[in-house]
Amino acid sequence: MASTATRVLAPVGAAGKLFAFGLDVGRALFRRPFQLREFLQQAWFIASVTIIPTALVAIPFGAVIALQVGGLIKQFGAQSFTGSASVLAVVQQAGPIATALLIAGAGGSAIAADLGARKIREELDAMMVLGIDPIQRLVVPRVLACMLVAFFLNGMVTVVGVAGGYVFNVVLQDGTPGAYLASFTALAQLPDLWVGLLKALVFGFIAAIVASYKGMNAGGGPKGVGDAVNESVVITFLMLFVVNFVMSTIYLQVIPPKTG
Amino acid sequence: MGVEIKVNNLTKSFGKQLIWGDVSLTIPAGEICVMLGPSGTGKSVFLKTLIGLLKPDQGSIIIEGTDIASCSEKELYEIRKLFGVLFQDGAMFGSMNLYDNVAFPLREHTKKSESEVRAIVMEKMDLVGLLGAEDKLPGEISGGMRKRAGLARALVLDPEIVLFDEPDSGLDPVRTAFLNQLIIDLNAQIDATFLIVTHDVNTARTVPDNIGLLYHRHLAMFGPREMLLSSEEPVVRQFLNAQRVGPIGMSEEKDADELAAEEGQELPPLPPIPLQQEPSSGVPRRSQRAPGAWCRDNGVTPPPGSFDENMSMTIGS
Numbered sequence: 001m002a003s004t005a006t007r008v009l010a011p012v013g014a015a016g017k018l019f020a021f022g023l024d025v026g027r028a029l030f031r032r033p034f035q036l037r038e039f040l041q042q043a044w045f046i047a048s049v050t051i052i053p054t055a056l057v058a059i060p061f062g063a064v065i066a067l068q069v070g071g072l073i074k075q076f077g078a079q080s081f082t083g084s085a086s087v088l089a090v091v092q093q094a095g096p097i098a099t100a101l102l103i104a105g106a107g108g109s110a111i112a113a114d115l116g117a118r119k120i121r122e123e124l125d126a127m128m129v130l131g132i133d134p135i136q137r138l139v140v141p142r143v144l145a146c147m148l149v150a151f152f153l154n155g156m157v158t159v160v161g162v163a164g165g166y167v168f169n170v171v172l173q174d175g176t177p178g179a180y181l182a183s184f185t186a187l188a189q190l191p192d193l194w195v196g197l198l199k200a201l202v203f204g205f206i207a208a209i210v211a212s213y214k215g216m217n218a219g220g221g222p223k224g225v226g227d228a229v230n231e232s233v234v235i236t237f238l239m240l241f242v243v244n245f246v247m248s249t250i251y252l253q254v255i256p257p258k259t260g
Numbered sequence: 261m262g263v264e265i266k267v268n269n270l271t272k273s274f275g276k277q278l279i280w281g282d283v284s285l286t287i288p289a290g291e292i293c294v295m296l297g298p299s300g301t302g303k304s305v306f307l308k309t310l311i312g313l314l315k316p317d318q319g320s321i322i323i324e325g326t327d328i329a330s331c332s333e334k335e336l337y338e339i340r341k342l343f344g345v346l347f348q349d350g351a352m353f354g355s356m357n358l359y360d361n362v363a364f365p366l367r368e369h370t371k372k373s374e375s376e377v378r379a380i381v382m383e384k385m386d387l388v389g390l391l392g393a394e395d396k397l398p399g400e401i402s403g404g405m406r407k408r409a410g411l412a413r414a415l416v417l418d419p420e421i422v423l424f425d426e427p428d429s430g431l432d433p434v435r436t437a438f439l440n441q442l443i444i445d446l447n448a449q450i451d452a453t454f455l456i457v458t459h460d461v462n463t464a465r466t467v468p469d470n471i472g473l474l475y476h477r478h479l480a481m482f483g484p485r486e487m488l489l490s491s492e493e494p495v496v497r498q499f500l501n502a503q504r505v506g507p508i509g510m511s512e513e514k515d516a517d518e519l520a521a522e523e524g525q526e527l528p529p530l531p532p533i534p535l536q537q538e539p540s541s542g543v544p545r546r547s548q549r550a551p552g553a554w555c556r557d558n559g560v561t562p563p564p565g566s567f568d569e570n571m572s573m574t575i576g577s
Contacts, residue, residue, distance in 0.1 A: 117354070126351035126410075129311050130365045130417075131340045137368075 021213045025143055028136040035141045042145035046107040050153060054102045058157040061098055062164030065089045070173045082169055083180035084187040090161035091188065091196045092251075097244060098161075099153045100203035103146055104236035108211035111142050112232040115215025116225035124216060134216065143208040150204030154197055189258045195251045202247070203240050210236045262290035262453030263324055263342060263420040265310065270319035270329075272302070272309055278477050279305050283319070285472060285482040291547040292447050292454040294464045296499060297474035298508055303457045304348070306474065307425050310455070311343055312336045323421070341369065344419030344452075348426050350410030352398035358385070359394035362413045369417065384412040388442065404435045408442075415446070422446075424456040428463055436460065440467050441540060448539035451546055461502050465489065466537045469547050473499060475508065486554040489533045490562050501531055532565035 069085045115138065118124050124134045169175040214232035218224040265287040272279045279302035287293050297303045308314045310321060312328045321328040326339050352361050362381045366372055372380070385391050388408040398406055407427060414422060427443070428436040440463055447454050458464065464471055471489075472482035473496055480495050481488055488496055498506025505527060535551055538544065551567040554560075 121349065121354065122347045122351040123353055125308070125313055126345070126347055126353075126413075128313060128337075129340055129343060129345045130368070130413075131337050132365075132368050133337065 018210065018213050021216075022209050024135055025139055025209060025212070028133065028140050029144070031136055031140075035137055038138070039141035039145055042142050043148050045110070046103070046145055046149045047152070049106045049110060050102045050149060051156070053106060054098065054153050054157060055160055057098050057102065058094075058160035059164045061094050061157070062086070062090055062161030063168045065094060065161070066165035066168040067173070070169055070175065074173075079175065080179045081183050081186060082173075082175055083166070084183040084185075086165040086169070087162055087184050087188045088192060090165065091158050091192050092248070093244075094161055095154050095157040095196050096199035096203055097240070098157050099150050099200050100207065100240045100244075101237070103150050103153065103204055104207040104211075104233055104240065107146055107149065108207040108236055109229050109233050111146075111208060111211040112215040112218075112229045113225060115139075115212055116218035116228040119216055119218045120221060120225060139208075139212045139216070142212060143205060146208035147201050147204040150200040150207075151197060154200030158193075158196065187258055189255075191251075191255045195247070195255075199244065199247055202243060206239055206243065207236045210239065262451055264289040265421065265453065265455075266320075266322040267310075268320045268322070270306075270309065270316050270321065272305060272314065272316045280474060280477050280479070283474075283479045285479060287453060287455055288470070288547070289453055290447075290451050291469040292443070292456070292467060293470040293472065294468040295455060295457045295472045295474060296459060296461075296464050298499070299459060301474045301476075303459070303474055304425055307345075307423055307455070307457050310423065311340060311345060341417060342420045344414030344417065344422045346407065346410045346414050346422070346424045346427060348429060349403065350398070350406035352406055352409055352413070354398055357395050357397050358390065358401075358409050358412075361398070361409060362416055365413065365417050380416060381412075384415050387415070387446070388412045403430050404432075404439075407431070407439070411442070415450070418450065419452055421453045421455070424454070424458075426458050427456060428458055428460045433462075436463065440537060443467060444537050444545070445539050445541070447547075448541065448543065448545040461500060464500065466534050469536075469549070471500075475499070484549070484554045485536065486533060486552070486560075486562065487558070490530065490555060490560050492530075494527075497527070497530060501528070503528060530563040532563045533567060535567055535569065 066082070066086045069089060070079075070082045073079060073082050073085060115124070118138075124138075127134050127137065166177075166180055169180050170177050211232045214228040214235070215225075218228035267283060267285050267287070270283040271281040273281075283306070295303055295306060305314060309316050310328070312331075316329050319329060323339060323342065326335055328336065328339065331339070352358070353364065356364065359381060362384060363377050366377045366380060381394075382391070385394060388411050390405065390408055390412060393401065393405065393409075398409070401409070411427075424443070427439055431439065443454065443456070444467060446452075454468075456463065456468065465485075468485055470483060471485050473480040473488070475495050481491065481493060489500060491497060491500075494506050495508060497503070498508055533555075536548065538548075552562060555562045555566075
């Protein structure tokens with residue numbers, strides 16, 4: 001009986017530990033001294049592993065949305081709103097999601113692998129023994145770097161996605177450039193941009209927290225590190241889609257859509 | 261001068277499995293202690309508990325009036341500044357070269373200028389014989405060098421307590437002998453409290469002032485070196501003399517019938533107690549006792565041939 005109960009409750013415990021870790025990081029965010037060097041190094045590193053894949057993903061992403069939405073809208077006879085619709089889709093959904101997937105897949109896995117390797121080599125223990133909190137020294141710079149890079153990547157995905165949509169709409173679907181550009185502001189509004197950026201920040205935070213948590217709790221030799229990386233990517237993806245759903249719902253409830 | 265560590269009724273288990281229970285001992289200030297035990301008796305767990313990396317289930321560890329087992333995170337980070345720890349594989353930071361590794365604690369904890377840092381780092385590197393290897397990455401050097409580099413890093417903040425996690429694992433006998441000499445010389449020089457966790461019997465017989473033996477989930481015995489080396493207690497004499505006859509088996513404990521078969525067997529005589537290794541400077545350490553002093557004070561006759569300058573170090577049957 002007891003073992004069944006513990007087994008059923010184990011995921012709750014794991015979730016609680018992850019949450020507690022997140023709180024620890026949140027508290028350490030404001031503790032001095034701030035590790036500027038580590039932060040810059042990590043930001044540079046994460047950016048370097050994510051920029052090119054993100055750009056490559058963003059072009060087809062924007063194009064697919066343009067094709068899909070463009071086709072659908074044509075059937076409704078509202079071609080003049082194609083630009084607006086694809087901007088909305090890219091800015092609110094495609095941008096943050098594409099960013100998050102790459103931050104988690106490329107940046108997060110690297111963080112989990114790095115911290116996991118440090119964990120099993122006892123480097124983290126050594127650091128704690130030297131009187132240095134690894135959360136403050138290693139995790140906080142990584143979390144902030146992830147958030148910063150996610151923020152900028154989101155901007156890049158948005159621009160590249162909208163540009164891709166423009167090219168496909170104008171070249172392949174015989175849309176008029178003027179209508180595409182002019183309809184930008186017809187349905188889209190400034191808060192759409194803000195929520196897209198906010199999502200990117202939150203996703204970057206989640207990806208870094210999960211990756212750091214899994215990495216710092218890797219165990220059982222090299223295999224443990226591999227498992228930690230694998231788990232961190234899967235858990236991050238799951239969490240990102242759920243959080244995206246929640247944030248989108250709240251946003252659509254709170255901010256009234258612009259009409260015409 | 262080192263700091264005393266008082267351990268009271270310490271108990272630790274992982275889940276339902278008890279690692280060891282009711283461990284009480286006092287590690288005297290400035291002395292060298294060795295914690296021995298068969299593989300898998302939780303020696304490393306004991307060491308990690310002492311520095312607060314693992315929380316014990318019960319008991320207390322008092323260092324300078326602070327209980328490591330129950331103090332706050334903040335106090336823990338403060339008290340850890342008294343410690344220097346040499347981890348099994350050195351635990352060097354893989355992304356930094358040896359110089360930056362050794363300089364790391366100084367840069368994090370002190371406001372020393374780069375030239376002061378350089379002077380201290382070079383002094384410690386010289387101490388462990390690693391001058392000239394500062395620019396190497398931890399991945400590029402041998403295990404023995406990594407250990408010595410780890411030792412240099414552990415010493416850089418002038419610790420009051422130095423803990424060694426299996427300093428001799430994976431080293432050849434010659435390097436082990438050099439490392440042991442280094443430990444003795446260091447103790448003579450900095451007077452800190454040393455605790456060495458190992459299962460190497462030669463180290464245990466010649467290096468420490470005190471020996472402790474963890475066996476079968478408890479502390480079998482803790483006391484001066486000569487007390488354990490002259491002890492007739494079956495577990496202690498079996499382990500310290502690396503014999504097969506005795507209560508310790510290949511697995512955790514011997515089967516009952518195996519023990520019964522050994523019943524009438526004569527235990528081999530205790531081998532002579534070797535001299536304690538001396539500092540290479542020839543000046544005795546502050547905590548060093550004269551050979552045979554404990555035996556004389558307690559009316560114990562040491563095994564014949566003990567404390568002979570030229571005795572062979574070979575032990576076992």
